[in-house]
Amino acid sequence: MATIYLDHQATTPMDPAVVEAMNVAATDCFANPSSPHAAGIRAFREVERARGAVARLIGAARTEIYFTSGATEGNNLAIKGVVRSESRRHVVTTAVEHKSVLDTCRSLRSAGHEVTVLPVDAEGRVGARQVADALRPDTALVSVMLANNEISTVQPVADIAAVTRAAGVPLHCDATQGVGSLPVDVRALGVDLLTFSGHKIYGPKGIGVLYVSNGLSDRAPLVPLLHGGGQERGLRAGTVNTAAVIGLGAAVGVLAACRDEEAVRLAGLRARFLAELAELVPYTLNSGTGPGFLPHAVNLSFEGVDAQHLLLEATDIAVSTGSACNSSAQEPSHVLTAIGLSPERIRGSVRIGFGRFTTEEDVSRAARRLAVTVGTRALRTAGA
Numbered sequence: 001m002a003t004i005y006l007d008h009q010a011t012t013p014m015d016p017a018v019v020e021a022m023n024v025a026a027t028d029c030f031a032n033p034s035s036p037h038a039a040g041i042r043a044f045r046e047v048e049r050a051r052g053a054v055a056r057l058i059g060a061a062r063t064e065i066y067f068t069s070g071a072t073e074g075n076n077l078a079i080k081g082v083v084r085s086e087s088r089r090h091v092v093t094t095a096v097e098h099k100s101v102l103d104t105c106r107s108l109r110s111a112g113h114e115v116t117v118l119p120v121d122a123e124g125r126v127g128a129r130q131v132a133d134a135l136r137p138d139t140a141l142v143s144v145m146l147a148n149n150e151i152s153t154v155q156p157v158a159d160i161a162a163v164t165r166a167a168g169v170p171l172h173c174d175a176t177q178g179v180g181s182l183p184v185d186v187r188a189l190g191v192d193l194l195t196f197s198g199h200k201i202y203g204p205k206g207i208g209v210l211y212v213s214n215g216l217s218d219r220a221p222l223v224p225l226l227h228g229g230g231q232e233r234g235l236r237a238g239t240v241n242t243a244a245v246i247g248l249g250a251a252v253g254v255l256a257a258c259r260d261e262e263a264v265r266l267a268g269l270r271a272r273f274l275a276e277l278a279e280l281v282p283y284t285l286n287s288g289t290g291p292g293f294l295p296h297a298v299n300l301s302f303e304g305v306d307a308q309h310l311l312l313e314a315t316d317i318a319v320s321t322g323s324a325c326n327s328s329a330q331e332p333s334h335v336l337t338a339i340g341l342s343p344e345r346i347r348g349s350v351r352i353g354f355g356r357f358t359t360e361e362d363v364s365r366a367a368r369r370l371a372v373t374v375g376t377r378a379l380r381t382a383g384a
């Protein structure tokens, strides 16, 4: 039986419109978009069309959009690029950021910078007041994600931006998980830098976006990580990945057309899944399902169950324990730890994310399959 894919925070399948656009791009648009001949100019125009679509999606100007290889690179470039562009040496972030933010900050710390990692409340949220209290005269940057990849918590980014703006400190937002389900407008959010990735929005892997406000670029241009041919207005050297950029443009087009409607449908699927699961097996929610959380995902724990074993047993469902980027590390999720969950509850935690091609039938089958698997004695950890 086909796998029921419910791991849309780890990655999403490509939308058929994306596959189609990339196929055409791979054959018709292979020329280097920096080449001055007609074929190069055609590729350049397609890249710029995609840049325009991305800019419109997030309310930015086209000149504020830089293509990267993904959110990991975008986060590295945003954080190191700002911090290295100025003499202030302090960075503020939160305990629930993705590793590509936390480890970037850690590397800055090893290089002599100071980093404040703010704790979060039981829902995984940081307050604007906490950010205000953490700011110092030497703060170079604040980095706060839009929505969490494990527990779906949406951060009060606009409130935080009001604080950072008043203090004249740039604000970076990793919007990788939020941009697929929430309306994102960089001016309304008030951020100076924003990152996301193609493969979380039904686009290709290996392509991402870094938004840098023109205001910030004019004041203090970011220091690039990659030097070379001067592509992406000198911020990110390397031949532009034309087919992936065009695929991203197509993904953004589909997203803009269906996001709000999809968010409502996915919230409905999640409610159905949770209700059906509750009929079959007890569980505890580790994430919220109301306003302030992403609509399509949930994190829950089964008592006395080792979720790693659960995943191995339930081979026809693709779900995750904690962050996929972490799962080889076998250490308890830093996010679930930060919201105060016990090691036992973390061990039994499963992250489930519904997506564009998930059906009601998938949801019911997944609930039944999980319940049956949880019921098998082999999965019980202690004393059973």
Ligand code: PMP
Pocket (backbone or CB within 6 Å): 009, 010, 069, 070, 071, 072, 073, 098, 100, 145, 147, 148, 149, 174, 176, 177, 196, 197, 198, 208, 325
């Ligand atoms: N930030 C967040 C919140 C993420 O969920 C991820 C992917 N798990 C990343 C950054 C890294 O994205 P990429 O795979 O494009 O490097």
